[in-house]
Amino acid sequence: MENLLFFMALASPVIMILGIAIKFYRISKMPLNLRWEIYPVPHETEQKRKYGGSYMEEFDWQDKKPEKHFIGEIIEPLKEIFYLHRVKKFNPYGIWIWSLALHWGIWLLFLWMGILLINGVFNWEITSKLDFIAYFSYTLGIIGSFGLIMKRFFTHDLKIYTSGIDYFNLLFLLFLFTSGLLTIMKDNGSDQFLAYVNGILNGSIPVEELSTITIVHFVIFELFLIYIPFSRFFHGPVKYSTFHNILWNDMYQIKGSTEEKKISEQLNYKVGWAGPHILSQQTWLENAKNTNLHEKI
Template sequence: MLLVLFGWLSIFIFVAGVFYRIVKFASMPLNLRWEVYPVPHESKEKRIIGASYMEEVDWAKKPIHKSLWGEIVEIGYEIFFLRKVREYNPYNIWAPSMAMHWGIYLLFTWIFFLLAENVYDIKFLNKIINITGVVSFILGASGCLILIVKRAANADLKLYTAPVDYFNLLFLLSIFVTGFISWWIDPSFIHSKKYIKDIISLNPSSVPFAVILNFLLFELFLIYMPFTKLLHYVAKYFTFHHGLWDDRFKEKDSTIDRKIIEQLSYKVTWAGPHVVGGKSWLEEAQEYKLDETKSDKGKK
C-alpha cells in the first residue's frame, strides 16, 4: 500500500513543484533586452531579413501584430529537434542528446498510454504501448550512456560538466535500464499495466521486482525534476519569450514602465570599480562615474 500511496504523492509533488517554479519564473524581475533579430513573432517578410516593426515609419503609432504561432513553432523546433545543439555542436553531442530527450518524451508518452489503457480500456493501445516503451528505454539508455562517456572523456567538455550533471544522467539511465529489464522479462508489459491499475484503484498486488523498481525510480524522478535544472523545458519559454524575443517598447505609466521604476529602486548588494554598494540602481546610473583615465592607467 505504501508504494501505491507514494505513486500518488509523487504526482502531487510534481504538479505542485512545476506550478511553484512557473510562478517563480513569471514573478522574476524583467530581463535585460537582448535586441537579437530575427524575432519569430514578426511577419515572415521581416523574419527573412531580420527586420523589426521599429524600423517602420511612425511605428509607435501603429498597431503591433505579433504571431504567437511563430514563437510556438520556434520553441517546438528547439524542444523536439534541439536545433541550437545541432547548430553549435563542437563536441558531437547532438545525436545522443536527441536520443536521451526522445527517450524521456516517449517515457512520459508510455506512462500516459498505460493510464489511458487502464482508465478507458482502449485495447488498440496495447501494441502502441509495447512499441513506445521499448523504444523509449533503448533510446534513453543509449543517449545517457554516450553522454556520460563523452562528458567524462572529452577534456574540454569535462570542464563544463558538474557532478550533478553526471548524477542526472545516471538517474535517467537507471530508469531506462530497469525499464528495459522489465520489458525483457515481460515483453507485453502486462505487469506494468497491472502496476498502473493498482495505483489507480488503490489496490496493490504482486508484480515483479524489476517493474516495481522501474516505477519507483520514475516516481522519485517526478519528485526530483521540478526542483532542478531538468525543468529547463519550462524555463526555455521564459528565456525565449521574455528574454531573447522581448521587443516591447515602453510607454509612460504602462506595466513595463512601472516594473522598471520599481526595479531601479532596488538596492545594489555588491560593489566594483563601476558600482558603489548600498545605493539604488537609479542612483548608480545618475551619480557615479568611472574614472576611465585612471582605470586605463591601472591596466598599463
C-alpha cells in the same frame, strides 16, 4: 509495501504539478530580466524574419498596434523541443545526437505511460500493440544518458564545467531507462506494466504478481516526477518564460505601465558588488548616470 507504492503513485504527479506551479509563480514575482533583443524574433512577419527586421522600422510605428504572427512563436519552441536545433547549431562538443536521443527517450516515456493509463481507464487492450514505443523510449534513453556521461567525462572542456549533480542526473536517468528496458523485455513485459497501472486505478497494486525490476522501475519513475520541479530537469518548462519574456519580448515601454513601474523600482536597487566601472552600494540609476566609467565619484 502496497500502501507505500500506492501512495507514491498518487502523490508523485500531484507534487510535480504543484511544484511546477509554485516555480512559475515565483518566477512571475522575480525582478524583470534584461531583455536580449536579438533579432530576428519569430513573431515578426515572414519578410522581416528573413533579415532580422522589426516593426520599429515602420513609419509612425508607435501609433500602430504591432503585428504579431504567433505561428512563428509556436514553431520555434517545437524545433527546440523535438530537434534541439540550438544545441546542434551552437554546441561545439558533439553532444547533440546524445542529447537528442535522451530527450526523445523522455518524451516517449511519458507517451508510453499515457498509453498505459488510457488502456487501464478505457480497457482498450492496446499496450501489446504499442509496446514498441516503450522499446524505443528505453533504448534511446540509455543511449543518450550513457553517451552524455561519456562525453562529459572524457571531453576536457565539458568535464571542467560538469558538476556532481550533472552526473547524478544522468545516472538517475540511466537507471530509469535501464529498469524500464529490463521490464519490457520480459516475456510478459506489457502485462507487468499494465498490472501496475491497473493496480493504481483499482486502489491496490498487486505486488505479488510483479517482478522486482517492474516495481523498481515505477518507483524510479515516480521519484523522477517528484524531482523534476526541484532540479535542473525543470529547464524544459522554464524555457517558455525565457523565450517569451527575455529572448523575444521587443515591446516598447508604455508610460505609466506596470512594467515601467517595475523598472523604476529596480533602478533604485543598490549594487552590492564591486568593479573598476561600478559604484558599489549606489543604485543602478546612479551607476547608469556615471559617465566616468573608470573613476569613482
